[in-house]
Amino acid sequence: MARPNRIGVIDIGFTKIAGLAAEEESPGKIKVIGFGQVFPEGFKNGIVVNLERALSTLRSLLEKIEINDIRFKKLLVYVGINGNYIRYIKSEANIKRKKPQEQVSEKEIRQVKREAQSVRLPPEEKPLHLVPLSYTLDDTQGIQTPLDFTNCHKLAIKALLVHCRSMVLANLNQLLDRLEIRRRRFVYQPLALPLTITEPEEKENGIGIIDIGGWTTVGIYKDGELQHAGLLEIGSEEITNDLIYGLRVKKDTAIAVKEKYGATKSYVADKDEVIPLPETASEEKGILRRIIAEITEIRLEEILLKGRNEIDTQGYSHALLSGVVLTGGTAKIPGVAALATHILGMPVRVATPDGVAENFKDPQLATLLGLAKFGLSGLYKKYALIEDDDLFSRFRRFFKKIFRLGEEE
Amino acid sequence: MIEFVSEKNAIKIGIFGVGGGGGNIINHMIETEIKGVDFYSINTDRQALSLSLAPNKIQIGVSLTGGFGSGDDPEIGRKAGEESQEKLREIATGYDLAFLIACLGGGTGSGASPLIAKILKQSGALVAAIVTKPFHFEGEIKLHRALRSLQELRNHIDTRMVIANDKIVEYYGSKFYGEAFRCVDATITEAVKGVVDLIHTPQTINIDFADFRQVMSERGLSLMSVGIGMGQGRAKEAAVQALASPLLDSGNVAGAKKILINVTGDEKMTMKEVETVCTTITEKVNKKTLIRFGCGKDKNLRDRIKVTIVATGMEEKLEDYLDFDGIIKDLETVMPVRRGGKIDKNNINIPAFLRLRQEID
Numbered sequence: 001m002a003r004p005n006r007i008g009v010i011d012i013g014f015t016k017i018a019g020l021a022a023e024e025e026s027p028g029k030i031k032v033i034g035f036g037q038v039f040p041e042g043f044k045n046g047i048v049v050n051l052e053r054a055l056s057t058l059r060s061l062l063e064k065i066e067i068n069d070i071r072f073k074k075l076l077v078y079v080g081i082n083g084n085y086i087r088y089i090k091s092e093a094n095i096k097r098k099k100p101q102e103q104v105s106e107k108e109i110r111q112v113k114r115e116a117q118s119v120r121l122p123p124e125e126k127p128l129h130l131v132p133l134s135y136t137l138d139d140t141q142g143i144q145t146p147l148d149f150t151n152c153h154k155l156a157i158k159a160l161l162v163h164c165r166s167m168v169l170a171n172l173n174q175l176l177d178r179l180e181i182r183r184r185r186f187v188y189q190p191l192a193l194p195l196t197i198t199e200p201e202e203k204e205n206g207i208g209i210i211d212i213g214g215w216t217t218v219g220i221y222k223d224g225e226l227q228h229a230g231l232l233e234i235g236s237e238e239i240t241n242d243l244i245y246g247l248r249v250k251k252d253t254a255i256a257v258k259e260k261y262g263a264t265k266s267y268v269a270d271k272d273e274v275i276p277l278p279e280t281a282s283e284e285k286g287i288l289r290r291i292i293a294e295i296t297e298i299r300l301e302e303i304l305l306k307g308r309n310e311i312d313t314q315g316y317s318h319a320l321l322s323g324v325v326l327t328g329g330t331a332k333i334p335g336v337a338a339l340a341t342h343i344l345g346m347p348v349r350v351a352t353p354d355g356v357a358e359n360f361k362d363p364q365l366a367t368l369l370g371l372a373k374f375g376l377s378g379l380y381k382k383y384a385l386i387e388d389d390d391l392f393s394r395f396r397r398f399f400k401k402i403f404r405l406g407e408e409e
Numbered sequence: 410m411i412e413f414v415s416e417k418n419a420i421k422i423g424i425f426g427v428g429g430g431g432g433n434i435i436n437h438m439i440e441t442e443i444k445g446v447d448f449y450s451i452n453t454d455r456q457a458l459s460l461s462l463a464p465n466k467i468q469i470g471v472s473l474t475g476g477f478g479s480g481d482d483p484e485i486g487r488k489a490g491e492e493s494q495e496k497l498r499e500i501a502t503g504y505d506l507a508f509l510i511a512c513l514g515g516g517t518g519s520g521a522s523p524l525i526a527k528i529l530k531q532s533g534a535l536v537a538a539i540v541t542k543p544f545h546f547e548g549e550i551k552l553h554r555a556l557r558s559l560q561e562l563r564n565h566i567d568t569r570m571v572i573a574n575d576k577i578v579e580y581y582g583s584k585f586y587g588e589a590f591r592c593v594d595a596t597i598t599e600a601v602k603g604v605v606d607l608i609h610t611p612q613t614i615n616i617d618f619a620d621f622r623q624v625m626s627e628r629g630l631s632l633m634s635v636g637i638g639m640g641q642g643r644a645k646e647a648a649v650q651a652l653a654s655p656l657l658d659s660g661n662v663a664g665a666k667k668i669l670i671n672v673t674g675d676e677k678m679t680m681k682e683v684e685t686v687c688t689t690i691t692e693k694v695n696k697k698t699l700i701r702f703g704c705g706k707d708k709n710l711r712d713r714i715k716v717t718i719v720a721t722g723m724e725e726k727l728e729d730y731l732d733f734d735g736i737i738k739d740l741e742t743v744m745p746v747r748r749g750g751k752i753d754k755n756n757i758n759i760p761a762f763l764r765l766r767q768e769i770d
Binding site: 234241245294 | 757760761762763765
């Protein structure tokens with residue numbers, strides 16, 4: 001079968017839900033075949049708050065994606081999730097090897113991983129991913145993959161166990177069931193976020209990603225892996241709200257003004273540039289652009305300071321050699337990189353997704369395209385939870401696969 | 410009778426002119442002989458002070474400026490005030506009502522006024538600031554300074570009367586340069602005199618300091634105005650004139666929460682006339698406005714009727730700041746200050762520019 005691998009992606013963001021169908025054109029190149037985004041009605045802060053509305057939201061999203069005879073429902077769909085219902089804990093585990101002379105096997109690695117994921121979580125929580133950070137063989141730390149190593153007695157792992165509230169996930173599952181999307185995989189967004197906007201080397205050296213969407217995600221990557229992800233409950237929505245308040249305009253106007261004229265103070269060169277305002281409740285006809293900049297900048301500054309605080313408290317203030325990448329819709333505001341450089345005290349660039357067609361090179365789509373790449377490059381396996389290995393579980397998986405009932409492919 | 414008057418005089422009123430412009434205005438007041446008040450001229454400029462008619466001349470920032478003025482820099486004005494805080498505190502004590510008068514846009518007036526207002530407020534006085542905004546030809550920088558200063562001021566005062574110089578000149582028509590400024594001075598003097606007389610003079614239906622304070626408690630913008638009518642239809646004329654003062658525009662009076670009307674006339678003033686005055690004014694305001702009415706006799710008025718209006722609690726009209734072409738040019742103008750209560754700096758639901766931009770305490 002020469003048919004290229006085709007996948008579906010749904011990215012549940014805080015101010016929008018986007019989705020696409022994609023296939024791999026050539027290694028590292030993503031070809032988007034269907035794309036759509038909708039306002040997240042029925043969702044709030046990434047959580048389903050109204051099942052019926054959420055369902056119709058996703059239906060209209062699918063309508064937008066399903067052009068060119070794409071049968072989205074038949075695809076393996078990666079669903080990107082994030083929210084304050086997802087957390088992680090640092091987990092360590094080790095096993096004593098029975099036959100030290102032999103090569104470390106896949107089975108042993110699975111065993112130590114299972115050990116690491118068997119942390120007792122509160123009853124309402126459910127594990128989502130196991131992110132292996134590094135392995136230790138005997139006392140040698142920092143081994144990336146211990147497969148086939150010999151002459152060691154102890155195999156240990158350091159990992160992040162990402163877990164989430166099972167109710168939230170159950171609601172999403174119910175929605176996807178009702179949409180007849182049978183094959184789906186949930187992905188914690190920060191795992192996919194860096195894929196189209198950073199180089200592997202940068203992730204090795206240490207890089208921070210501040211994704212300013214409806215809320216702000218701060219991801220810290222070092223030694224090639226996600227080390228920390230934090231969610232700041234502040235973002236583009238606050239900038240919009242400030243403009244609504246300051247300019248006394250409606251939300252639509254505020255968003256339009258933000259997207260068209262939002263900037264940092266130093267970016268506005270013409271001190272007398274006047275922005276016309278549509279008719280509003282009050283009587284002003286226009287506003288100087290630098291005032292819009294002032295309102296925007298002070299909120300941006302607050303967001304970035306919180307981002308810096310997140311990096312500092314994790315102890316990475318001087319450990320991110322490749323600096324920080326800004327992404328998300330708000331990263332498009334002119335002058336934001338310079339402002340961030342100033343606040344964070346490290347090199348900052350605004351990242352646009354790489355390896356996609358020109359019309360998708362938009363910082364706002366970094367997570368969505370990252371998810372596509374995540375799916376296409378088969379990364380899911382790396383972070384997947386290890387399932388029980390007894391005979392019964394294997395049978396169950398086998399039948400699930402045949403009848404395509406479960407959430408796993 | 411004498412005893413009665415002295416009792417009334419127990420209300421101590423101080424008028425504090427800050428900076429060059431403020432000094433000029435109180436000079437005008439002293440010439441017009443406003444009685445029963447203490448005048449203070451506060452300035453950094455020794456030369457300007459020496460020309461002042463005020464009995465109390467307070468030089469601030471002596472070591473900072475060497476007595477040569479603030480050089481049109483509000484920062485220096487502010488620092489000068491800080492340097493002489495002790496002296497200011499000393500003179501500020503003991504007043505029930507303080508008028509702070511300044512022309513904003515320059516150095517001393519814009520810089521030192523907020524601090525002086527704060528000190529007066531701390532000393533327990535009811536503080537009414539009467540300030541002017543610069544003429545448009547003085548440029549944007551001055552206007553910006555004035556607005557900035559006003560923004561700081563309004564945290565420390567009970568009520569404020571903001572006068573756009575342009576409006577006054579517009580009202581009086583084209584005048585010579587010096588005369589234009591004179592008009593500004595005269596208008597303010599008239600208003601202050603009206604209020605001071607009101608407080609100090611006993612009358613049939615009396616208005617005293619307590620009433621005045623009650624009206625002033627409605628913070629925000631206020632307007633004070635005086636109108637005089639003569640001969641036939643004098644009542645109507647006086648009321649109309651008071652309403653037509655360049656300090657008042659009828660649209661503004663309409664929004665007043667409280668209004669104080671005082672009618673003074675000679676012995677022949679009829680009840681009908683008093684009624685005419687009141688209805689003419691109350692027609693302009695809305696039904697929810699609280700009206701305090703006073704009425705008295707004054708032999709000196711001879712055939713005339715004098716109407717004093719104090720209106721408070723007006724909504725600030727954005728256009729006052731719009732710099733005449735309807736364009737918002739300063740962030741302060743869109744920052745309404747909430748009465749009482751501090752803004753929680755860590756509450757991200759409050760617009761950031763409100764929380765994080767406050768440089769003053």
